Amino acid sequence: MTQTFWVIIPAAGVGQRMQANCPKQYLSLAGETILDRTIALFISHPLIAGVLVGVGQEDAYWPHSTWYNHALVKTFIGGEERSDTVQKGLRHLLSMPDINEHQAVLVHDAARPLLSQDALNRIMDHQSEHGAILAMPAKDTVKLQLAERPLVDATLDRSAIWLAQTPQKFPLSALLDALEKARLEGVSVTDECSAMEFIGWHPDLVIGESSNIKITLPEDLLIAEALFSYLSKSH
Ligand SMILES: Nc1ccn([C@@H]2O[C@H](COP(=O)(O)OP(=O)(O)OP(=O)(O)O)[C@@H](O)[C@H]2O)c(=O)n1
Numbered sequence: 001m002t003q004t005f006w007v008i009i010p011a012a013g014v015g016q017r018m019q020a021n022c023p024k025q026y027l028s029l030a031g032e033t034i035l036d037r038t039i040a041l042f043i044s045h046p047l048i049a050g051v052l053v054g055v056g057q058e059d060a061y062w063p064h065s066t067w068y069n070h071a072l073v074k075t076f077i078g079g080e081e082r083s084d085t086v087q088k089g090l091r092h093l094l095s096m097p098d099i100n101e102h103q104a105v106l107v108h109d110a111a112r113p114l115l116s117q118d119a120l121n122r123i124m125d126h127q128s129e130h131g132a133i134l135a136m137p138a139k140d141t142v143k144l145q146l147a148e149r150p151l152v153d154a155t156l157d158r159s160a161i162w163l164a165q166t167p168q169k170f171p172l173s174a175l176l177d178a179l180e181k182a183r184l185e186g187v188s189v190t191d192e193c194s195a196m197e198f199i200g201w202h203p204d205l206v207i208g209e210s211s212n213i214k215i216t217l218p219e220d221l222l223i224a225e226a227l228f229s230y231l232s233k234s235h
Pocket residue numbers: 009010011012013014015016017018024025054078079080081082083085109110111112214215216
């Protein structure tokens with residue numbers, strides 16, 4: 001039987017670093033919101049069983065989404081941190097009928113609307129016992145700063161440095177257990193992979209793409225607009 005995937009899209013952030021007048025996932029990218037574009041990456045993929053969007057408690061923008069009433073799109077209320085939102089999404093998924101707790105789920109940032117179908121297929125097709133993440137090998141020389149000061153302490157061996165992206169793919173209940181364990185032990189995790197590492201897993205690194213940027217700072221939106229224009233012309 002062909003494996004299908006639910007994807008959890010954390011979209012409950014406030015976008016503080018973007019310094020915009022709305023949460024960044026609701027900013028426009030080439031005429032559609034960033035979140036709507038991100039959902040569109042998955043919604044018509046034959047292997048996607050459904051999309052679970054984690055929205056903020058006070059989110060008044062979601063009802064205006066193109067996908068608000070779509071049969072394959074469900075929502076849940078996110079949490080204080082991104083990891084809390086993902087935990088709540090996993091619990092919501094587990095509460096749904098016909099969900100196998102051991103099935104693999106994808107987690108993808110709402111703020112990454114430029115993921116290609118090729119890269120999505122790479123992470124979905126990748127077979128791994130310990131889960132997998134999209135990531136990019138470091139292209140620049142990597143410096144470690146000295147304590148809390150912007151002074152160079154050392155240069156890291158960049159051949160061993162990867163920059164994590166999303167989607168990240170893990171078994172549903174194993175990921176939920178790892179996130180809960182990390183939270184209980186006060187370990188801050190900024191991606192799903194960190195939680196799996198915390199319980200001793202060594203997930204596979206799957207090549208992502210430079211265009212799969214996370215829109216975080218104001219200039220990232222300009223970069224995304226340029227990338228979107230380029231990618232639209234080249235496909
Ligand atoms: N409590 C949170 C915090 C973040 N996110 C989501 O996680 C993704 C990646 O997080 P980030 O880029 O840090 O978004 P924000 O937290 O909104 O940004 P900032 O840190 O600048 O506030 C985003 O799609 C964001 O909406 C979430 O679902 N729940």
